Amino acid sequence: xxxYLYYIGKARDAAANHMAEEYLKRSTRYIRCEMREIHPGRxxxxxxxGAAQKVFLDPAGKPAGSAEFTAxxxxxxxxxxxxxxxxxxxxxxxxxxxxxxxxxxxxxxxxFPHELARVxxxxxxxxxxxxxxxxxxxx
Numbered sequence: 580x581x582x583y584l585y586y587i588g589k590a591r592d593a594a595a596n597h598m599a600e601e602y603l604k605r606s607t608r609y610i611r612c613e614m615r616e617i618h619p620g621r622x623x624x625x626x627x628x629g630a631a632q633k634v635f636l637d638p639a640g641k642p643a644g645s646a647e648f649t650a651x652x653x654x655x656x657x658x659x660x661x662x663x664x665x666x667x668x669x670x671x672x673x674x675x676x677x678x679x680x681x682x683x684x685x686x687x688x689x690x691f692p693h694e695l696a697r698v699x700x701x702x703x704x705x706x707x708x709x710x711x712x713x714x715x716x717x718x
Contacts, residue, residue, distance in 0.1 A: 581661050582606070582652070582704060583628070584614040586697055587668035595694035602701035609708040610656070614701070619673045624663065631661035633681045635672055636696060640683030645717070649707040651682075656711070664704075666696050 590596040603612045632655050655662040686699050709716040
């Protein structure tokens, strides 16, 4: 299983990007992870990850706590299914992609800069994989 964190739009805040990269780097001790910027017109997410579970971040999505998020990662691992997370750009998710998500997930009812959303998602990924491995981080 590989976990992908894709985002649309330039990462402008180097410090926030570094934090997200650090959490994903830590996560790679337990699971394969990748993070990168994509451009919807040049990247076919559905062709590249046809069988993967697709989770798109959306303010109107389903709210989930850390335990529910961990269960999502656990199910993907149990099913040996790649897990794809997508954070939309300044205009949100591409209109044609939104209905094709396996799950629309909300990090919070608040609005955050996309760089901060990447950090929060990367930290939750790290929290989930360490919880699943019995690591003391998520105490």
